[in-house]
Structure formats: C-alpha cells, structure tokens
Amino acid sequence: MYDxxxxxxxxxxxxxxxxxxxxxxxxxxxxxxxxxxxxxxxxINQKKILxxxxxxxxxxxxxxxxxxxxxxxxxxxxxxxxxxxxxxxLNKFIKKFEITRKIYEEYSKDMxxxxxxxxxxxxxxxLSLCNLFAYEKKINLKYLNTALKLNDIICSxxxxxxxxxxxxxxxxxxxxxxxxxxxxxxxxxxxxx
Amino acid sequence: MKIGxxxxxxxxxxxxxxxxxxxxxxxNKIIFMNDNSxxxxxxxxxxxxxxxxxxxxxxxxxxxxxxxxDFKEFNFLDINSKILIEYLKTLELxxxxxxxxxxLKNEILNIDSKFVHFHPGITPFYKGSTCFYYSIxxxxxCGVTAFIMDEKLDxxxxxxxxxxxxxxxxxxxDVYDPHIxxxxxxxxxxxxxxxxxxxxxxxxxxxxxxxxxxxxxxIAIENCIKKS
Numbered sequence: 001m002y003d004x005x006x007x008x009x010x011x012x013x014x015x016x017x018x019x020x021x022x023x024x025x026x027x028x029x030x031x032x033x034x035x036x037x038x039x040x041x042x043x044i045n046q047k048k049i050l051x052x053x054x055x056x057x058x059x060x061x062x063x064x065x066x067x068x069x070x071x072x073x074x075x076x077x078x079x080x081x082x083x084x085x086x087x088x089x090l091n092k093f094i095k096k097f098e099i100t101r102k103i104y105e106e107y108s109k110d111m112x113x114x115x116x117x118x119x120x121x122x123x124x125x126x127l128s129l130c131n132l133f134a135y136e137k138k139i140n141l142k143y144l145n146t147a148l149k150l151n152d153i154i155c156s157x158x159x160x161x162x163x164x165x166x167x168x169x170x171x172x173x174x175x176x177x178x179x180x181x182x183x184x185x186x187x188x189x190x191x192x193x
Numbered sequence: 194m195k196i197g198x199x200x201x202x203x204x205x206x207x208x209x210x211x212x213x214x215x216x217x218x219x220x221n222k223i224i225f226m227n228d229n230s231x232x233x234x235x236x237x238x239x240x241x242x243x244x245x246x247x248x249x250x251x252x253x254x255x256x257x258x259x260x261x262x263d264f265k266e267f268n269f270l271d272i273n274s275k276i277l278i279e280y281l282k283t284l285e286l287x288x289x290x291x292x293x294x295x296x297l298k299n300e301i302l303n304i305d306s307k308f309v310h311f312h313p314g315i316t317p318f319y320k321g322s323t324c325f326y327y328s329i330x331x332x333x334x335c336g337v338t339a340f341i342m343d344e345k346l347d348x349x350x351x352x353x354x355x356x357x358x359x360x361x362x363x364x365x366x367d368v369y370d371p372h373i374x375x376x377x378x379x380x381x382x383x384x385x386x387x388x389x390x391x392x393x394x395x396x397x398x399x400x401x402x403x404x405x406x407x408x409x410x411x412i413a414i415e416n417c418i419k420k421s
Contacts, residue, residue: 004407019407021363021414030408098403140400141327141409148406182408189330191415 001029005156010119013101014152027186034175037155066106066115069093073126080133087138090130094146101153103127121157124150125170132177144181151178194387197222197306198290199277201270202230202253204242206292208371209378211247214260218382222284223264225253226277226294230270234367241364245372273298281306288387290378297342308342309381311374315354316340317399320347325370326405326413329359333416335369337377339386346401353377353386363414 001022004014073093079086092111097103103123104114128150135143151174186192198213198220200206213220234242234249242249248256257264267277272294278301281289286306291297297308314324315336325335335357340349355377360369381387405413 016404016406018366019410021411024411024415026411027408027415094403141330142400142402145403145406145409148408152406182412185330185409186412186415189412189416190419191412 001026002033005033005152007156009101009153009156014149015101016149024191027182027191031179031182034151034155034179037158038172038175040158065109067109067111068106069103069123070105070120070126073123073130077126077130077133080130080137083137086130086134090134090143093127094131094142097127097146097150101149119157121154122167124154125167125174128154128174128178129170132174132181135181144178144185147174147178148182151175194288195221195284195286196288196290196387197224197284197286199224199226199272199292199294200253200257200264201226201293202228203232203293204249204367205371205374206253207249207251207256208242208245208247208375209290209292210253210256212375212379214256214262215246216379216383218379220290222286223257223262224277224280225257225264225266226270226272227254227266227268228270229268238364238367241362242368242372245368247371247375249367270294272296273301275300277301278304291342299344302342302344309339309352309387310342310349311377312338312340312347313370313374314338314347314402315356316347316351319402320399321402323405323410324402325365325373326410327402329413329416330409334359335373337373339377339381341391350391352389352391353381353384355380359417361417363418365414365417 072089076086076089076093079089093103096107096111096114100114102114102118103120104118105116105120105123107114128147131143131147131150134140135147154171155175183192198209200210200223212218231252239248239250251259254266265280267274267280269276271277272291281301282304284306289306289308291308291310302308312320312324313335314320314328316338319328319336328335336354337357338347338354339352340347341352343349355373357373357376362369
C-alpha cells in the first residue's frame, strides 16, 4: 500500500504527480511502515538526541565562495530554535529540494548550482529536522509537506544509515515527530480511525 | 475584444469547452494542441463529471466535432512551440485562455495577446502546486483565481477570484478541479470581467506551495468524504 519508500528515492526520485487516492488504509500503512523503521533503528541505538555538537563539518569543504549545506542547515536549525527569522533561508533549501529532489553537499553562492554528492543522508536529516521544527513554530503545511518527502528519501535509503548510529538516532526523532504531526492533523480534520 | 482559447487533450479542456458550449460563450478562435493522448475513466468518474456539466469520457476532439466548432489543430503539445507562436501572432487576439501545455517562456509571453490562467487557489495566499488540497486542509474550502500570466509563478494581474465549498467525493484531480476552474471561466465571461480594469497584485507575501505529499492529500480527501 505505502510503497513509495520501496525503491531508493535518491536514484529514482518520486515526483508525487497526481498520486492516486487509496483510502484510509494508505495512511494506516504509512504509519505502520514508518514505525517499523523506527523499531529497527531502536535496536541499534537508544540514546536521547538533539545536540548538534556531533554534526561534523569537514574543514576541507569550508570554501568561502560556496554555501556549505551542512553548516548552513545547522545555522538555520539554530535560528529556528532561538526564535530568530529563518524562513527566507529555509525556503531557499526547500525550493532547491522540491525542484530537484536532491540536497547537494554545497551550493554556489546564489544557490543555483548544486555541488558535490547528493548521497549525504545527514543533510536530508537536518533539513527534515528544520522543516519539522518550522512546522511546529509556524503551523505551515509547506514545512510538513517537505519533511514527509525528505523522510521518504531517508527511509528509502536505509543502506546509507546502517553504519551510522548518530543518523539513526536523529532518524528516530524525525520519524516520530512526523507521525505525531500527521496524527494531530488527521485528528484535527476528523479523519483518524 | 477578441478572445481565443488553446485547448489540450485533458480533463481541464473538456470542462472549459463544455461550459463554453453550454453557456453559449462566443470565442474568436479555438486552437487545439493534440498529441492524441487519451485517458480512460471509470463509469463512476464519468458519471460524476456529468453531474458537474461535462463529459470526461469524451475526447476534446469529439466535443469539438459534435458541436460543429471550427478549430485549428496542431499535432504537438508544447505551448512554447515556434509554430504555435507564429500562428498566434497572426490572430491578433486580445486574450487567450490557457489550459496547459507547459510553462510559458518569454517568447510567447511577449506576443501582443495576454494569457489568462485559472489557478486553483486564492492568490497570493495560495500560489504554486496542488493548492486546492492545502486550501481544504487550512480553510475547509477551495478557491480559484483568474489572472494574467507573467514570467513569475502565479503573480500576475488578478482578474477575478472565487471561493468554492470543498467537494464531498474523492475525484478532485479529474473532476472537481476542472469543474471549479471552468465555473470561474463562465463567470469571467458573463460578468465581463475582462472589460474591467484590473491591476497587478499589490498584496505582498502569501505562500508558494509545492506538490502535495500523498499523506497530506489523503487527509484532505478523507476530510472531504467523511460523513459529518
């Protein structure tokens, strides 16, 4: 039913165009699939999360002229948590992701060109975290929408997470947050079972 | 004032054309970009479209021929085609109703005719993709904006806007979306909105939405079909 994440979405991007309506079972199966991924990762790591000191920025990538994705997303994340203005900067990343379905290691100063690998799942996880907290702050569905797509990619690329406990730890948090917000929205709209 | 329409082989064009015929709206030119694609619909969807005044199971060409409408046909589906642009220049239309066929590039936007788009959202609050689903989730209704297309996304001069109640069925993409857009199209002609003065949208801000994730889409549709 919820088979979006069955294939690697980094190599086979999902466009979500005119997705068919499959009924309430689709939502139920989505929650089941997401919980199953959480359960798998809980066996790997049970630590509490959300200290960003462990987000390592490789120094050799800190070039003045480029935007270092990992670093910039960390800055945005901090701004969200500190209630500073974040939307313009976050929106640029959302736009890039929504158009390409990829997050690159670096971007040109004007954000027009993605540079380096788009397989660094850590960037997708941090962007998802930013979107989920942005949704919590602004209650704007745009943010939850992008988080769902980012989390689809992350869930579809489990092979890149298997040997990375910190990513696993973050993944558990973002998936639980996402399910919580989806459940809250469903209840608000009177569609929960 | 000379007004034309460029049709494409899809549900939106079927709704626009059917409402133009049933409301006896006279157009100066009908152009049909036809790549001969044809989608098959279930009896349930077909029945629902009839309820809203158009027949989704009939092709655009069938509707045109049955109603003996004169039209110019092109065998491609590309709104930026040089052949189409050169042809449009010869027609000297004031307005052209846009139904689809791609994103308009500068070359076609720079011809003397203005392109009218019916966007499924109240701009500037709902710009971008699949706005009716966001509108159902946020506001419990849907909306359509008719505007003059420009080089940016859903920012053109607003001609008219209308809110609609959300549907009580699941056929939003194929039936309800074309229906509410075509309803505003009829109103635009009946109330002669194109003869009025309309201005560049002065409202700043709003929101640009991206294609809705299937989970949010399912919540929106379940909300529409749930029994109160």
